[in-house]
Amino acid sequence: MPAPHDAPLETLFLPFSKAGLRWPQGPVLFLRARDGWPLREHADSAQLVCTQSFRPFAEALQRSGWEVRDEQALEQSDERYAVVLVLPPRQRDEARALFAQALDKLAPGGIIVACQSNNEGARSGESDLQQLAGLGGTLTKNHCRAYWSQPAEGKHDVALHKRWAALDAPRKIVDGRFLSRPGVFAWDRIDPASALLVEQLPADLAGRGADLGAGWGYLSSEVLARCPKVTALDLYEAEARALALARHNLAEAGAQVKLDFRWHDVTTGIDDRYDFIVSNPPFHTPAREDRPDIGRRFIAVAAQSLRPGGQLFMVANRHLPYEQILTESFGQVRVAAERDGFKVIVGTRGRA
Incomplete structure (x- = not known):
């Protein structure tokens, strides 16, 4: 049941058309993915791997032909991605753990791109990603904030990464x-x-x-x-x-x-x-x-x-x-x- 107009999803892709980020030739990982026309317009279904634990959103993705993996399958995979897209949740510990997961799955030289609406923690999310891995840029539109990072190999905050990875553990x-x-x-x-x-x-x-x-x-x-x-x-x-x-x-x-x-x-x-x-x-x-x-x-x-x-x-x-x-x-x-x-x-x- 995706929203008819998903502003964070639309804004998530603007850095690729407005800020000079390059869409890679290799596979892309999308954490907490949602289906919608911006995704279909920008992504190649053969190159996209999605995670989504909310059944209606997962089914919508599958109906559009995207590959949807569960958390356990993703954790067990050694695959790394040139771009990791993230729609962070509102709950901050959960969002920080998701940023840590994005960093785990990023290939050397890769880019993390995230987006949140302004009233759902966008500034906090941007600050958190900057604290963890540095900030490459930010873009605001549709009452949302897209922000991204291209952390150099081993230059992120390793201790913080380890702590945040466990923040949403049971x-x-x-x-x-x-x-x-x-x-x-x-x-x-x-x-x-x-x-x-x-x-x-x-x-x-x-x-x-x-x-x-x-x-x-x-x-x-x-x-x-x-x-x-x-x-x-x-x-x-x-x-x-x-x-x-x-x-x-x-x-x-x-x-x-x-x-x-x-x-x-x-x-x-x-x-x-x-x-x-x-x-x-x-x-x-x-x-x-x-x-x-x-x-x-x-x-x-x-x-x-x-x-x-x-x-x-x-x-x-x-x-x-x-x-x-x-x-x-x-x-x-x-x-x-x-x-x-x-x-x-x-x-x-x-x-x-």
Whole structure:
């Protein structure tokens, strides 16, 4: 689901047309790649390797014919690239680790080119790349900042490179109960909206359930801890980095209950049927565009995926306009709790 106009993606390629950077003959690596006309206009699909852990963006790239590798496959490869393109994320530790990875994969004499929107940390990103490897130039347009570096072999800050490479490594959170990492949603804490939803979960939930937008697994872990009659639980999550954490966090529970971890874009629909569904749906994408329609689609898909009499337990920001789709999709709808700007909604699918 790339944005119709992706300003950072468009601006990322301007240094090659406006600032004299040369597009190489050899392969190019694109970290956190997104599809769009600027990519198709400037790149040769036979020479481009992409990484993208967010399923909708990865699928869009693949539909356009680009090669998409996961993080592990990239780390295990010895291949080096004349140009490494980067769309850094907003979370700074994650972004710094991505710059360190870009440096790892850069061929001698190669160039790192990155771009961020101004309200998503562009100046910080530029400062960080300069600190790590030196700055070759910068260009601003479309409320974005593109910046680049051509570090000489061995002349970058080696000690800083080593520290930054580990900044987004998984680590224990919440007194060691869970494993998480920078960049995933609510990575270092229990999200207060999810905590409010957990308080409203009835202990008699039973049968087969699903967690839509499971993140690193907090909601699912609480469902299994509080509801002993649950026999199976499917976790749907579009961000592969988060899903890997959920798999680890629920490893012990998987010995007692059938679990399935699905790297899936919920908005495309679900084929299976469930007795209950829990969800803290997203309302924006990793590209930071505001998308309340994603939450509305989560609600519609949940209703279609519930068996007659099945229930959806969801939490959302109080201001989000979900009432119409809830009323259209469920036989009964009630607000179970409101606190700190959040609302917990329970929808029951009609039996007819």
